Amino acid sequence: xxxxxxxxxxxxxxxxxxxxxxxxxxxxxxxxxxxxxxxxxxxxxxxxxxxxxxxxxxxxxxxxxxxxxxxxxxxxxxxxxxxxxxxxxxxxxxxxxxxxxxxxxxxxxxxxxxxxxxxxxxxxxxxxxxxxxxxxxxxxxxxxxxxxxxxxxxxxxxxxxxxxxxxxxxxxxxxxxxxxxxxxxxxxxxxxxxxxxxxxxxxxxxxxxxxxxxxxxxxxxxxxxxxxxxxxxxxxxxxxxxxxxxxxxxxxxxxxxxxxxxxxxxxxxxxxxxxxxxxxxxxxxxxxxxxxxxxxxxxxxx
Numbered sequence: 001x002x003x004x005x006x007x008x009x010x011x012x013x014x015x016x017x018x019x020x021x022x023x024x025x026x027x028x029x030x031x032x033x034x035x036x037x038x039x040x041x042x043x044x045x046x047x048x049x050x051x052x053x054x055x056x057x058x059x060x061x062x063x064x065x066x067x068x069x070x071x072x073x074x075x076x077x078x079x080x081x082x083x084x085x086x087x088x089x090x091x092x093x094x095x096x097x098x099x100x101x102x103x104x105x106x107x108x109x110x111x112x113x114x115x116x117x118x119x120x121x122x123x124x125x126x127x128x129x130x131x132x133x134x135x136x137x138x139x140x141x142x143x144x145x146x147x148x149x150x151x152x153x154x155x156x157x158x159x160x161x162x163x164x165x166x167x168x169x170x171x172x173x174x175x176x177x178x179x180x181x182x183x184x185x186x187x188x189x190x191x192x193x194x195x196x197x198x199x200x201x202x203x204x205x206x207x208x209x210x211x212x213x214x215x216x217x218x219x220x221x222x223x224x225x226x227x228x229x230x231x232x233x234x235x236x237x238x239x240x241x242x243x244x245x246x247x248x249x250x251x252x253x254x255x256x257x258x259x260x261x262x263x264x265x266x267x268x269x270x271x272x273x274x275x276x277x278x279x280x281x282x283x284x285x286x287x288x289x290x291x292x293x294x295x296x297x298x299x300x301x302x
Contacts, residue, residue, distance in 0.1 A: 019253070019287055022056035022084035022263035023049055023276055024230070027067070035236055035265045036060050037272050042072060045272075046079040052276050053284075056084035058129070058263050062091050064116045069123035076124075083126035084261040085169065085228060086117050088133050098135035100149040111153050115160055122164035127228060129202055130154070131171035136179045143180060151194065158196040169202035169228040174210045183211040184218035191225045200227020204265065209234050209244050219252035226258060230265040231283060238266045238279030239286075246283070250290045 025045060026036035038045035042059070049057055057076070061067065064086070076082060091097045097110040110133065121128045137146045154168065161168055172187035181187045184203055191201050201222050205215065212218040219226070231249075233242030240246075253262070264279045 020055040020261050021280055021283060022058055022261040023054050024058045024060065024087065024263055024265040025049070026060035028061070028090070033267070035232060035267050037264070037266065037268045037276050039268075043075045046075045046081065048273065049276065050079040050081045052273070053280050054081060054276070056082045056261050056263070058085040058087055058265070059083065060087045060090055062095055064120040067120065069120055073124060083124040084263050085127045085129050086121050086124070087129045087131070088114060088117055089131050092133040092135060097133060099133055099153045100135050100137065100146045107149060107153065111156060114157055118157065118161045118164060118166050121166045127167040127169050127200070128161070129169045129171060129228065131173055131202070132178060134178065134181070140179065147180070147190075154194060154199060155196065158194070158199050162198050167198045167200050167227055169200050171202040171204060172207060172211070173204070174207035176210070182207070184208060184222050188222050188225055201225040202228040202230070204230035204232060205244055205246070205249060206230070206232040206234065206236055215244070216248040216252040219249060220256060223256040226256065228260055229253065229258065229262045231262055231279070232264065232266045236267050237269050238264060238275045238282070240278060240282035241269070247286045247290055250287055251294070254290060254294060
């Protein structure tokens with residue numbers, strides 16, 4: 001048997017099975033402690049992202065009606081990148097919206113604003129992240145009560161997004177940011193209970209490193225609902241700058257045939273360009289290592 005025959009029979013990954021990588025950026029300038037690498041107008045850094053080697057961008061934004069989808073698409077197309085997701089957290093942190101507010105008008109305004117994000121995502125061909133916008137529960141003895149508010153909102157938003165072909169990604173977030181839906185298993189159980197095909201799980205390695213004792217096992221158990229992945233190291237810097245062992249996580253993602261984006265959400269340290277470049281080089285190098293080891297294991301004794 002020739003080397004080419006061995007290669008063909010080994011399921012060595014081709015371009016269709018290799019991971020696609022994205023970078024979190026913000027359309028507004030944020031404080032230095034916020035994990036968005038490039039910040040400001042999209043046309044100032046879209047080409048930089050592409051030149052570094054990323055496939056896509058996740059945009060942090062609020063009040064999406066302020067932005068022209070055609071111009072955003074043109075900027076991305078000209079640079080040679082696509083959109084991975086729209087992140088909605090600034091609607092919570094800066095605009096004080098909340099999906100579980102005690103005030104019914106605030107809850108409705110939040111749903112209406114998220115519909116605007118869904119409309120923009122439909123134009124850009126990406127999903128919508130729902131993370132901190134679900135807010136903290138003010139009285140954990142009433143957790144079910146407040147989760148019902150979240151469920152009502154997500155079902156309504158799912159119904160709105162489905163005809164537009166938009167997925168919603170609900171993030172499992174560490175307790176130091178949100179006080180419910182913290183671990184991957186907890187969030188998987190909640191999302192599964194909704195029984196909506198377009199409501200997916202969004203995992204983030206920074207939160208998982210705190211909440212989930214075995215990160216690869218958490219990935220494997222999330223397969224039925226997994227829809228979106230953030231890579232960020234233990235110190236919130238680029239992958240490789242902290243203590244998380246990313247290779248087993250990549251191997252788990254390969255095992256569950258994850259085909260979405262792996263998006264780096266990290267601080268712009270030591271600066272934006274270096275953070276973006278070093279993180280991508282590290283992720284791609286580890287993916288190569290994981291693929292070689294999978295090739296080795298699949299062909300022992302051949």
